[in-house]
Amino acid sequence: MHRTETMHRIALLALILAGCTQATSAPPRTAPDARAPVNGAALAPPAAATDALERALRERIAREQAEVAVSFVDLETGRRLSINGDVVMHAASTMKVPVLLEALRRNDEGSLRLDERIPVTNEFRSIADGGRYSLSPDDDSDRDLYERIGQTATVRELLERMITRSSNLATNIMLERFPAADVRATLARIDAQGMTVLRGVEDIPAFERGMNNTTTADAFARVLEALARCRLLSAASCETGIEILAQQEFDDMIPAGVPEGTRVANKTGWITRIQHDGAIVYPPGRAPYVLVVLTRGFDDTDAGDRLGADLSRIVWQHVTSDAFALPSETGEAAIDSLIALHGSVLVPEVGYRRVPHEHYWAALAPYLGGPVQREEVGRSAEGRPLYLLRFGNGPRTLLLWSQMHGDESTATMALADVVRLLHESGSRTRLWADSLTILMIPMLNPDGASRFRRHNMYGIDINRDARRLSTPEARTLKSVHTRFQPDFGFNLHDQNPRTRVGNAERTAAIALLAPAADEPDTDPAVATRAKHLAATLRNAAEAIVPGHVTRYDDSYNPRAFGDLVQQWGTSTVLIESGGWYDDPEKQVLRRTNFVLLTRAFDAIATGSYLDTPVERYTQLPENGRAVRDLVIRNATVVIPGLQPYRADLAVDVSDGPLARDQGSIVEIGDLGGVLARDDFDAEGLFVHMLPEALDQRDGRNALRPGAAAAFVVRAGASPDSRPVALFQGGRLIRLPQ
Known part of the structure; x- marks a missing residue:
């Protein structure tokens, strides 16, 4: 028992013995020993778990006469295993995966579009002698494409055929669109030089000269790992690539070695006496793993298939055991595993910020019941149910609440993904269930959410109602806290996406706060634990949005839930989601919230959060003042009926940089020193105001602050002069010149 709790109990006993009948408030609750074993559970040392897997794989491989190479990467734990992983073999059709990566990379940079149509041809140039050759449909597993020679196909269709049907023709068409040298350059970027793509398929003159595509198991695993961890491509392109592989x-x-229904994104390859397979495998409730099996020397293809399935089954059995329960890596590698985990549990129906209450709970319905129980704990001012979700029965209780402001939904989206993860039993979630009791109120203000506005239906800010409890939503949160007396609290919000990192010229993506510890009745130990946890979350956030993490204003507010919950004995961390580049629906910060919360669960379950120095939190730069969304500098403003004049213009979008709606001109004049997310120098250019931007109430045109941002930047004063840029969809669009 902590000393603070002991003293409180002694004092309370003294009052009772003295016959005092005056009501006393409950003492601040202290957390159980964070380092104590949980239900006697002990995890196998990481090396022992990996050694056992390697022994099992080698025993199975030893039964074959063929040459076998295996590479394994666990994206949950960071553990790696390689058996003959550097042995070079003919790549066969596994070389089509780096071709897929290069196509998606080009799509990201804009030099290739997935909807671009390409002629379907069957004439290619040999890298050996420059001669022309064609493919035979008899040697291709996808004959249908040959019937479309002379027509066109989209890039996406060709990529899908190349992977899912292993179309040789589609592969060669893509390698006509971009050279194999560019594929090799992409492989070098992800440190997979052990995989070499020299040419297209069925280039017989090159084959006869030994000019072949080759790979090692380790290199092929790096290719799949780069896709699973999304290290090279945009998030959308990564998901596209994985989805194509999953349609194999x-x-x-x-795939034959894992339970039916398991998501597997794989690519096979085979030629005479060569059989390969490489896959990203998604067990439920954990991050995926990468497995590559290369074989050379099987005369019986069925025997090669059986070996691949057996090795896959061995890996599955080991990975889904509790021996692989905890990550053995820290820092960016551990965060990478959580990012990969998020990709496997993302709830796609909750992919936008304005999610109504009814739609949100309909999307979560498949993941409720079983390990995640739902309870109605109150009603909103308009009568919508307020739901509490519960998972686990461990000794440390966590309470998370989100969207108490109806227009702050980033964490609400992330909590949907957390719920899906908790629903899918795995080694990580089993550890949490034994160590933690996780309570969540994902949408505390459903009435505000239905209108996407901050306040509840009474017009009250629920986060300023912790003391008076005038709103049913605030009373519900207070009653849940009183009922469960949580050890840790997570107060989940969104902040102004224009907020700067201190005085730097960059905006804050995530702000953290462990509420003030020097207020009356606040146990310093409670606040210290919150700071350790906030420091742990800072490390996780910096791995995703480096340099964009701040400390929220820690001024004590006696009306705010975060401050009072901490004062009530719960170590509390505020997470504020700001803005990120070109992320109007805040999906990057949704993923960041998921990573922060799951990292917190890991750290609290193991007690490792206490190892992070509080200085990692206290030394965070504070939130700075907000910047403008757009400043146009040194412009000449053109308004019909007025003389052109020189001025700067500041524009804000109604919903900050997150919206694609029309903005407002908020400031006009000399804006030197005013910072903006987007800064446009209009020296020598003319800003022509459109009619909807002008005030014409007195019969004359006038421009006033608050006007709609409706204008075109032109090269001259004439309305017919060449357009340079225009404000549309909440942003300034630069036009090609």
């Missing part, structure tokens, strides 16, 4: 029609090796 050939599933006799790695």
Whole structure:
């Protein structure tokens, strides 16, 4: 028992013995020993778990006469295993995966579009002698494409055929669109030089000269790992690539060794006496793993398939055991595993910020019941149910509440993904269930959420109602806290996306706060634990949005829930989601919230958060003042009926940089020193105001602050002069010149 709790109990006993009948407030609750074993659970040392897996794989491989190479990467724990992983073999059709990566990379940079149509041809140039050659449909697993020679196909269709049906023709068409040298450059970027793509398929003159595509198991694993961890491509392109691989029609090796229904994104490859498979495998409730099996020397293809399936089954059995329960890596590697985990549990129906209450709970319905229980704990001012979710029965209780401001939904989206993770039993979630009791109120202000506005239906800010409890939503949160007396609290919000990092010229993506510890009745130990946890979350956030993490204003507010919950004995951390580049629906910060919360669960379950120095939190730069969304500098403003005049213009979008709606001109004149997310120098250019921006109430045109941002930047004063830029969809669009 903590000393503080002991003293409180002694004092309370003294009052009772003295016959005092005056009511006393409950003492601040202290957390159980964070380092104490949980239900006697002990995890196998990481090395022992990996050694056992390697022994099992080697025993199975030893039964074959063929040459076998295996590479394994666990994205949950960071553990790696390689058996003959550097042995070079013919790549066969595994080389089509880096071709896919290069196509998606080009799509991201804009030099190739997935909807671009490409001629379907069957004439290619040999890298050996420059001669022309064609493919035979008899040697191709996708004959249908040959019937469309002379027509066109989209890039996406060609990529899908190349992977799912292993179309040789589609592969060669893509390698006509961009050279193999560019594929090799992409492989070098992800440190997969052990995989070499020299040419297209069925280039017989090159084959006869030994000019072949080759790979090692380790290099192929790095390619799949880069896709699973999304290290090279945008999030959208990563998901596209994984989805294409997951539609694979050939599933006799790695997919055959995992339970039916498991998501597997794989690519096979085979030629005479060569059988390969490489896959990203998604067990429920944990991050995926990468497995590559290369074989050379099987005369019986069924025997090669059986070996691949057996090795896959061995890996699955080991990975889903509790021996692989905790990450063995820290820092960016551990965060990478959580990012990969998020990709496997993302709830797609909750992919935008304005999610109504009814739609949100309909999306979560498949993941409720079983390990995640739902309870109605109150009603909103308009009568909507307020739901509490509960998971686990561990000794440390966590309470998370989100969207008490109806227009702050980033964490609400992330909590949907957390719920799906908790629903899918895995080694990580089993550890949490034994160590933690996780309570969540994902949408505390459903009435505000239905209108996407801050306040509840009474017009009250629920986060300023912790003391008076005038609103049913505030009373519900207070009653849940009183009922469960949580050890840790997570107060989840969104902040102004224009907020700067201190005085720097960059905005804050995540702000953290462990509420003030020097107020009356606040146990310093409670606040110290909150600071350790906030420091742990800072480390996680910096791995995703480096340099964009701040400390929220820690001024004590006696009306705010965060401050009072901490004062009531719960170590509380505020997470404020700001803005991120070109992320109007805040999906990057949704993923960041998911990573922060799951990292917190890991750290609290193991007590490792206490190892992070509080200085990592206290030394965070504070939130700075907000910047403007757009400043146009040194412009000449053109308004019909007025003389052109020189001025700067500041524009803010109604919903900050997150919206694609029309903005407002908020300031006009000399804006030297005013910072903006987007800064446009209009020296020598003319800003022509459109009619909807002008005030014409007195019969004359006038421009006033608050006017709609409706204008075109032109090269001259004439309305017919060349347009340079225009404000549209909440942003300034630069036009090609």
